[in-house]
Amino acid sequence: MSSDILFYLFAVLTTGSALAVVLNKNTVASALSLLISLVGVAALFVLLDAFLLAALMVFVYAGAVVALFLFIVMLLDTYGGDRKPFKKATIVASAFALALLVLGLMTFTRRGSLETSVSAATTEVVPVGASLRAYGEQLFTTYLLPVQIVGFLLLIAMLGVIVLSKKFEGLEDVK
Amino acid sequence: MDFSFYFDLPLWIRLTLQGLAVILVLFPIAAACSMAERKISAWIQGRPGPNRTIPPLLAWVPGIWILQKLGVFQLAADGGKFVFKEDPVPGGVNKFYFIAAPILAMIPALSTVTVVPFGAYLDSAGKLVPIVLANVDIGLLAVFAVSSLGVYAVILAGWASNSKYPFLGGVRASAQLISYELSMTLSVLPVFLWINAPGGQGTLSLFDVVQFQSQPGFWGGAWFVFTMPLSAFIFLVALFAETNRQPFDMPESESDLVGGFHTEYGAFKWSLFFVAEYCHMIVGSAVFILLFFGGWNPLPWVTLTDSVNALAGVLPFAAHPLFMGALGIAIFLGKILFSIFFFMWVRWTLPRFRYDQVMNIGWKKLLPLSIANLIAYTLGIALLHK
Amino acid sequence: MAVIQVERKPLSLAERTYIPQIIGGLKTTLKHFFQPTVTLQYPEQRPEISKNYRGVPTLVKDPNGREKCVSCQLCEFVCPPKAIRITPGEIPADSPHAHVEKAPQAFDIDMLRCIYCGLCQEVCPEEAIWLQNQFSMTGTSRAEMVNNKARLYELGGTLPDQHFKWDKKKAAEEHGNAH
Ligand code: SF4
Ligand code: SF4
Numbered sequence: 134m135s136s137d138i139l140f141y142l143f144a145v146l147t148t149g150s151a152l153a154v155v156l157n158k159n160t161v162a163s164a165l166s167l168l169i170s171l172v173g174v175a176a177l178f179v180l181l182d183a184f185l186l187a188a189l190m191v192f193v194y195a196g197a198v199v200a201l202f203l204f205i206v207m208l209l210d211t212y213g214g215d216r217k218p219f220k221k222a223t224i225v226a227s228a229f230a231l232a233l234l235v236l237g238l239m240t241f242t243r244r245g246s247l248e249t250s251v252s253a254a255t256t257e258v259v260p261v262g263a264s265l266r267a268y269g270e271q272l273f274t275t276y277l278l279p280v281q282i283v284g285f286l287l288l289i290a291m292l293g294v295i296v297l298s299k300k301f302e303g304l305e306d307v308k
Numbered sequence: 309m310d311f312s313f314y315f316d317l318p319l320w321i322r323l324t325l326q327g328l329a330v331i332l333v334l335f336p337i338a339a340a341c342s343m344a345e346r347k348i349s350a351w352i353q354g355r356p357g358p359n360r361t362i363p364p365l366l367a368w369v370p371g372i373w374i375l376q377k378l379g380v381f382q383l384a385a386d387g388g389k390f391v392f393k394e395d396p397v398p399g400g401v402n403k404f405y406f407i408a409a410p411i412l413a414m415i416p417a418l419s420t421v422t423v424v425p426f427g428a429y430l431d432s433a434g435k436l437v438p439i440v441l442a443n444v445d446i447g448l449l450a451v452f453a454v455s456s457l458g459v460y461a462v463i464l465a466g467w468a469s470n471s472k473y474p475f476l477g478g479v480r481a482s483a484q485l486i487s488y489e490l491s492m493t494l495s496v497l498p499v500f501l502w503i504n505a506p507g508g509q510g511t512l513s514l515f516d517v518v519q520f521q522s523q524p525g526f527w528g529g530a531w532f533v534f535t536m537p538l539s540a541f542i543f544l545v546a547l548f549a550e551t552n553r554q555p556f557d558m559p560e561s562e563s564d565l566v567g568g569f570h571t572e573y574g575a576f577k578w579s580l581f582f583v584a585e586y587c588h589m590i591v592g593s594a595v596f597i598l599l600f601f602g603g604w605n606p607l608p609w610v611t612l613t614d615s616v617n618a619l620a621g622v623l624p625f626a627a628h629p630l631f632m633g634a635l636g637i638a639i640f641l642g643k644i645l646f647s648i649f650f651f652m653w654v655r656w657t658l659p660r661f662r663y664d665q666v667m668n669i670g671w672k673k674l675l676p677l678s679i680a681n682l683i684a685y686t687l688g689i690a691l692l693h694k
Numbered sequence: 695m696a697v698i699q700v701e702r703k704p705l706s707l708a709e710r711t712y713i714p715q716i717i718g719g720l721k722t723t724l725k726h727f728f729q730p731t732v733t734l735q736y737p738e739q740r741p742e743i744s745k746n747y748r749g750v751p752t753l754v755k756d757p758n759g760r761e762k763c764v765s766c767q768l769c770e771f772v773c774p775p776k777a778i779r780i781t782p783g784e785i786p787a788d789s790p791h792a793h794v795e796k797a798p799q800a801f802d803i804d805m806l807r808c809i810y811c812g813l814c815q816e817v818c819p820e821e822a823i824w825l826q827n828q829f830s831m832t833g834t835s836r837a838e839m840v841n842n843k844a845r846l847y848e849l850g851g852t853l854p855d856q857h858f859k860w861d862k863k864k865a866a867e868e869h870g871n872a873h
Contacts, residue, residue: 161405161467168460188449196456197486203463204482207475265446265504265512352723354732657723658716 140180147173164203171195185268326441330421338586341648343383348652358382390579398469398572405468410573410580413461416454417587423450424594425515427604427636428612429629436613438515439633447514448500451595452493455550458588459485462569465581469572477568480558480663484549487670488556492546494678495539498685499532499599514595518603522611529609533600536685540600542678547596549670551588554655558663593647594640601643604636612636748812748825751803752850753843756858760791761847762822765798769814769823777807778814793864801843805831820859824850 150173153166171194178187272280343358350357358379366372366381375381397403424447425440444450459482466478500512503520521531533540549556560568570581597603605611616632625631661669708714734741743749755761765782783799785792814823828849833839841849 165405165460165464184444185446185449188446188453192449192453192456196453196459197489200456200459200463200482200486203460203467204479204486207463207467207479348727351727351731354726354729356731356733356735653720653723653727654716657719 140177143173143176143180146170147177160206161203164199164206167202168195168199171199185265326422330418330441334418334421334587334590335583337590338583339383339387341586341589342386342582343379344648345652345655347379348649349656352653352656361385387579390576393575395575395577398471400470401572402468402470405464406572407577409461409465409468410577410584412464413458413581413584414587416456416458416461417584417591420451420454420591421587421594423447423514424591425518425598425603426594426640427633428515428518429633429636430613430616436519439637440515444513446512448496448512448517448595448599451514451591452489455588455591456485456489458584461581461584465573466569469569471572473566474569474571477558477560477565477571480565481552481569484552484556484558484666484670487667488546488549488674491542491670491674491678492550494675494682495542495546496599497682498536498539498689501686501689502532502535514598514603518598518605521602522605522613526609529611531600531602531605531608534608536600536681538677538681539685540596542674542681543596543600545669545674547592548651548654549666551592551651552585553589553651555658555661556666557660558666561660563660589648589651590644593644593651597640597643597647604640606639612639743827743829745827747827747829748810748815750805750828750831750841750849751808751810751812751814751823751825751846752828752841753801753822753846754824754850754853755847757852757854757856758858758861759852760794760860761797762820762853763798763801763818764794764820764822765796765801766819768817768819772813772817773808774811774813775807775809777804777809778802779804791860794860798843801846803841803846804839805841806836806839821853821855821857824853826850 147170150166150169154163154170157163157166171190175187175190175195178184178190347357356377359377359382361379361382362372362376363381397406422441423444425438427439428436429439430436462481462485463478466474466476466481469475499517503516504511517532521529523529527535548554552558552560558568560570562568565571570578573581602608606615612632612635616635753761753763765780767780767782770776770778770780779800779802780798781800782796785794785797791797810825812825815825826849831839
């Protein structure tokens, strides 16, 4: 029961601050709302007994990624100046995306597949995200292919960044 | 003596008590550290340091001059000053974030300590039980995760101050903290690879690290600083950078940034930053000791359990779990205090690195070194367990 | 002079890690850590001040107890920040020093203005004003920081010189030899 209350609390916190990310006029305030939102997600993970994921969420996203965002916001625009008002196309596109999302969720719940997947999950003894060992085993067995693919994607992105940011002397035709 | 009544209390009361205990222990240690810093700097520089303040009411107590010479009352006076001084909020700052920043600095500083074990005792079943507020399996990751949030206090303080020097300090701090976090994390991986080698427990708990260092035998009892000196070194350097201590105190670097991110702060809010810095140092050195210096084991190859058993032959009360717990905490605290002394010793010895040197060391030296270290140990551990 | 190009030696690997230097530094500081302190406990222990230290300006008397100042007001005139205020006065005829031209009736040096330049000492024809080894002037009000005549003589004391210029002049006059 108390975890239900906590769930609603953190859910409201997460979605509320996620909204604030989009609506906030000030870019620094937006980045901080993102931080709160991520911490909220970590708290939701804790409620699911996925302590490892929660810690990783805080460590990687809240601790490093948002700090980088803030860093860049501050470098580009010293005082976190005001955001431009939304364009019409943006509003239409986001409304469309929201409608799609709601539609997708509705179909899921209507077909009851969420229901069954939840009950299937409860039969598992160790939640995957709880301990290092369970998580690692899953990563290297069930989810090996996705992990490899994502890793490959990240590698490509990293190489791209290196190529883009490095100055090649004497190789003018590269650019 | 039986402590079961304590465990019968409702959870929230226990949690509140434990939280209060943390604050009541950490705050005085942090405060004492600030005085130790002044005294150590003084002695290194051939000065006596603060040695005059004494409340006139207490001056008649015989022998109190020792406390006076040690500057204990100066500490109390400084603390009182921070509380009673006017706490100005400069015009033009972003008020909300300006006030939020020091509070944000305190949260990670105080909460990381909950997952750090301070000692251990043998329960009636003869099993070693850690003395820790929250014995979680992901111990180290939790410390890293929460303490990585400390950077926001610095960034926010710098940004909200609406002033150039704090801003530069904040930007530098964020870059520095992110850079050194990488090598710090990579440097502890060999430790956990070794513990979690095939057949190991699969854990990130700090208690298990100490347990691993207190096994019988030559290799079992060796502290990790002997088996992994490079990891320990990288971790130590990164720790200096993460706690913004000299020679890495870029965010403050008073010779080019006035006071860095806290230039605009005064009185109580400033003291929160100050205490947070010392709390980071305490927790950081606690983790360092747990990982590489055998935690509460008095000497390498001599575990706490062994020494308590040996003592129990001479002193009958030594077998009591309470004594063992207290001894463990005392040894651990002693090690922490020595490590803090080392921090101060280094601070009053070395000049500050230039900012580009800091970045070079972080990215071009420490990071490749820690990656090479990780690969070497991974191969070594794989071969050992073949 | 020939310019000598000193070749900068490349750093060795050990030097580039900074570690030997850091350890050397730590050794030095540790040595100092255990050495006795070298500072003075100031208000109780006073530093040895050299004889020719130029501290607070003071007025001096000659060995006969005569105030040397003849209130010519040169120092008042020369003092760059105008710290000196002199009211000249006559010496009463029955005084043993009546043969001296004049003496100051009041002599104030405002130590909040004085810049310790020493010009007053340099300009004084009578060697009556001296910057001496008093180096700490404190007070809780502006008035306290003004040294009046009595205080100036108290600080100054006696100058043990044996010139007795005015006595010699008087003796010469008595022998009918005014210069
Ligand atoms: S102190 Fe010297 S210069 Fe000044 S009034 Fe007296 S005699 Fe003249
Ligand atoms: S020392 Fe200089 S400033 Fe001071 S009273 Fe003499 S002339 Fe004036």
